[in-house]
Amino acid sequence: MKFECGDLEHALRVAELMPEAREHLKHCPQCRREYHLWNEISSSARALHEDWDTPALWPGIRAAIEAERKPERPFWKRWPVLAIAALVVIAAILTPLYWPRAHTPADRDFLTERALADVEKSEAAYRQSIENLSQLADAKLKQPASPYIVNEREKLLALDAAIADTRANVRQNRFNVHLQTTLADLYREKQQTLQELLTREQKN
Amino acid sequence: MWEIALPLRFLSALPEHPTDAQLAEECRRGNLRAFELLYQQHAGRMKSLAFRLVGSRADAEDAVQEAFLKVHRALTGFEGNSSLTTWIYRILLNCCYDALRKRQRLAETAPPADFASHSKLPMKLALERALSLLNERQRIVFLMFEVEGLKHSEIAAILEVPEGTSRSWLFEAKCQLKRILTETAK
Numbered sequence: 401m402k403f404e405c406g407d408l409e410h411a412l413r414v415a416e417l418m419p420e421a422r423e424h425l426k427h428c429p430q431c432r433r434e435y436h437l438w439n440e441i442s443s444s445a446r447a448l449h450e451d452w453d454t455p456a457l458w459p460g461i462r463a464a465i466e467a468e469r470k471p472e473r474p475f476w477k478r479w480p481v482l483a484i485a486a487l488v489v490i491a492a493i494l495t496p497l498y499w500p501r502a503h504t505p506a507d508r509d510f511l512t513e514r515a516l517a518d519v520e521k522s523e524a525a526y527r528q529s530i531e532n533l534s535q536l537a538d539a540k541l542k543q544p545a546s547p548y549i550v551n552e553r554e555k556l557l558a559l560d561a562a563i564a565d566t567r568a569n570v571r572q573n574r575f576n577v578h579l580q581t582t583l584a585d586l587y588r589e590k591q592q593t594l595q596e597l598l599t600r601e602q603k604n
Numbered sequence: 605m606w607e608i609a610l611p612l613r614f615l616s617a618l619p620e621h622p623t624d625a626q627l628a629e630e631c632r633r634g635n636l637r638a639f640e641l642l643y644q645q646h647a648g649r650m651k652s653l654a655f656r657l658v659g660s661r662a663d664a665e666d667a668v669q670e671a672f673l674k675v676h677r678a679l680t681g682f683e684g685n686s687s688l689t690t691w692i693y694r695i696l697l698n699c700c701y702d703a704l705r706k707r708q709r710l711a712e713t714a715p716p717a718d719f720a721s722h723s724k725l726p727m728k729l730a731l732e733r734a735l736s737l738l739n740e741r742q743r744i745v746f747l748m749f750e751v752e753g754l755k756h757s758e759i760a761a762i763l764e765v766p767e768g769t770s771r772s773w774l775f776e777a778k779c780q781l782k783r784i785l786t787e788t789a790k
Binding site: 409412413433434437438440441442444445446447448449450451452454457458460461462464465466468469 | 634636639640643647648649651652655656661664665668669672673676677727728731732735746747750751752775778779781782785786
């Protein structure tokens, strides 16, 4: 193969052709210039590398990274927050199970209602018992008055009036413990009065 | 308040010359020192390459900063299928293209119309101007190989082309530069 000027580029690509190309270069100044330029392009290219100080570049990158990391921190930085969140959730689940039920307003109302129903049931039974005693004592109270009977009759009338007033107040305020206690005391007083009356009459 | 310092062994786990894989792993764990090392290893060449592509130092710095931020954001998803270096350069090239598109600098970086009249310019300046006449792929391969010293295997990975293509594009680039420089010298 006869190496010609047009073959130089091909030789630069195919290393096997370079010995022939070098032989040609010895006698061809134009190809020699081109070959020199080819090499000079590579050697001059190194000088195109630009280097300059950028002292603010890394701090800027770092600051931007840290700003981005704050809202979404890695797990090892978020665990205290997650731990607190977990505690709150656990507390929210367990509190209704362990907190005394009477401490919540709804539960207190419910229990008071039940307790009041018990009180009212007892009161009705108690009143019926006293009513039975009254019927037994009634005949004695209608007898011609002895000073004791008159006194007891007036006392029972006063107690009945007080019981009626107190029951009226209780109906207005069923949850008032003081009124309920007062009513119970009045019933107890009436019961004792009737018992004493009957006992005294039996002795007589 | 809730900041917890990294254990010392964690920070000192980096060897003096960590491999790409070691650096990638540490960066993935959020080790900012490792990321700084990555920056120190590549920022110089990246700035220079970006400068040649976007045409100004300020724009090059912006592109490099943007590239590193994108790298940091995407590190958790970096699967290591390519090397960290090639991945970073690929992101940098995209940042440069974005910057060029956004700022419409393509026209500004084009050579002046009276280019031929600068035939007596020193070789560096003549080469700079000749480079701007190459097509994009030739210019990038030339810059990465001849100016920044990357290997063909790395360039091929960055551009996602076969290594032979990288060599071929470089050859085309040099032939084209030789023609331009020969003509301007006449």
